[in-house]
Amino acid sequence: MQWEIVVGLEVHTQLSTQSKIFSGASTAFGAAPNTEACAVDLALPGVLPVLNRGAVERAIKLGLAVGGKINSPSIFARKNYFYPDLPKGYQISQYELPVVEGGSVTIQSGEVERVIRLTRAHLEEDAGKSLHEDFHGMTGIDLNRAGTPLLEIVSEPDMRSSAEAVVYAKTLHSLVRWIGICDGNMQEGSFRCDANVSVRPQGSDKLGTRCEIKNLNSFRFLEKAIDYEARRQIEILEDGGTIQQQTRLYDSEKDETRAMRSKEDAQDYRYFPDPDLLPLEIGEDWIAEVRRGLPELPQQMRARLERDYGLSTYDAAALTGDREIAEYYEAVIDKLPSDPKLCANWVMGDISGYLNDEGKFFDSCPLSPEQLAQLLTRIKDGTISGKIAKEVFKQMWVKVSAQPVAWKRRESGWDMGLADQIIESQGLKQISDSGALEKLVGEVIAANAKSVEEFRAGKEKAFNALVGQVMKVAKGKANPAQVNEILKKKLVE
Structure with a gap:
């Protein structure tokens, strides 16, 4: 029997507020255990939650970005369960009226564009954390995360493979x-x-019994956990068994999922509206204000890059996969608008490659867009060849990396003559003088009679061999286009 995998994701995004969702306590990461949990977070008697406006604003942003409905009123509910790291005995979340309802995320899965529907995105507080190490067999509780604002983004079960789930998660992450x-x-x-x-x-419209794999904190683990769980379920069904609805954990060392507890349904949590929090009213004026503050979205920018710069769908998607990459590319294009494809190749190729090797992101790139644009201008105007540009780029990277300051935090115009300095000081200018090139080509033809004969006999590879010899004699500094033109002309004389 052929089986189809069905996947839906619940993604917990920690919102970038400085304080918690219902208190003024800090959300900074890395503090000593239990030093950032205040009376509200600990649910001490007599305290009341006060909603963080910044958390709501961020939820509205997401709703607008995915084309969802912003609910007003939106209701906070108590989700009741008992766990050591949940100090109240309940979690403040949303159930019947979440802040965002519906919407979708478009993903590029291979050559196919797919739309993943969203069920909802709701605000909630995070729980604390259980610590199982270095406690002599006991468990410690750190409540620093308790009350941290989360936006839980729930998809419909629209994904059909672990690969699609990873693409969706990466798209949402971006x-x-x-x-x-x-x-x-x-x-x-x-x-x-x-x-x-x-x-x-395969072909069935009825959903199978689902198991939930909790707290996957890497794309690689997400893919491996889904693959293992799908295989596990298929094996059970093919052996005549039934799937038990469960919450499971992924063990990365053993590459397997294991049962954590039976999976609860909504009624098991006994949701009811939180009596300490009034219904959240989100006016049209507030929504309009948030909409004005949104940047151009990735899909919109992708379409613009294809339309205005003639980039392929693949290139446009790669350049808009991350906002820092997109900003960097736009800054390069601003200085060299005549060749968007050349700029794209270098941003996605050399810059990305060097950053990946050093474990850095584009926001910490040491080479500024202006410096890259200057180097590419020297390729365009024939000062250096593409091959020589690679060597110049390497030297530029070494020099700017010695200054531990990312390009955005440098003064405008810093070391702007760097490419020219390296080209000039090392004599790397391309030979474009036609007389000098004709002399070099003539010497190569005289010294490679066999290759000349083979070319005249119809072997195209012989021509490439001759070009290579000219470039070798010229130490890579001959203008390739001129070499090709002069060589062809001389070989047919």
């Missing part, structure tokens, strides 16, 4: 960072996924 509502730091838990996985016979 979006929340792009609009500035979350820093996306997965190592610190700012962006984590729960995957709901089920399988069904």
Whole structure:
């Protein structure tokens, strides 16, 4: 029997506010345990929650970005369950009327564009954290995260593979960072996924029994956990068994999921409106204000890059995969508008490659867009060849990396003559003098009679060999286009 995997994701994004969702306590990461939990977070008697306006504003931003409905009123509810790191015995969340309802995220899965529907995005507070190490067999509780604002983004079960789930998660990760509502730091838990996985016979419209895999904090673990869980369920069904609805954890060391507890349904949490929080009214004026503050969204920018710069769908998608990449590329184009494709190739290729090797992102790139544009201008005007440009780029990178300051934080015009300095000081200018090139070509033809004969006999590879010899004699500094033209002319004389 052929099986189909069905996946839906619940993504918890930590909102980028300085204080918690219902208190003034700090959300800074890395503080000593239990030093950033105030009386409200600890649910001490007599305290009352006060809603953080910044958290609501960030939720509205997401709703507008995905084309969802902003509900007004929006209701906060108590989600009741008992766990050691939940000091109230309930979590303040949203149920029947979330702040965002519906919407969608468009993903590029290979050559196919797919729309993943969203069910909702609701505000809630985070719980604390149980610590199981270094406590002599006991468990410690750190409540610093208690009350941290989360926006839980719930998709419909529209994904059909682990690969699609990863593309969706990456697209959403890019979006929340792009609009500035979350820093996306997965190592610190700012962006984590729960995957709901089920399988069904190919062609069936009926959903299978799902299992939820909790707290996946890397895209690689997300993919591996879904693949393992799908295989596990298929094996059970093919052996004549039934799937038990469960919450499961992924063990990355063993590459397997294991049961954590039976999966609760909504009624098990006994949701009811929180009596301490009034219904949240979100006026049209507030929504309009937030909409005015939104940047150009990735999909809109992608379409513009294709339309205005003639970039391919692939290039436009790669350049808008992250806001810092897009900003960097636009800054390069601003200085060299005549060749958007050349700029794209270098931003996606050499710049990305060097940053990846050093484990850095574009916002910490040491080479400024202006410096890159100057180097590319020297390729365009024939001062240096593309091959020589690679060597110049390497030397530029080494020099700017010695100054531990990212391009955005440098003064405008810093070391703007760097490419020219390296080209001039090392004599790397391209040979474009036709007389000098004709002499070089003549010497190569005289010294390579066999290759000349083979070319005249119809072997095109012989021509490339001759070009290579000219470039070798010229130490890579001959203008390739002129070499080709002069060589062709001399070979047919």
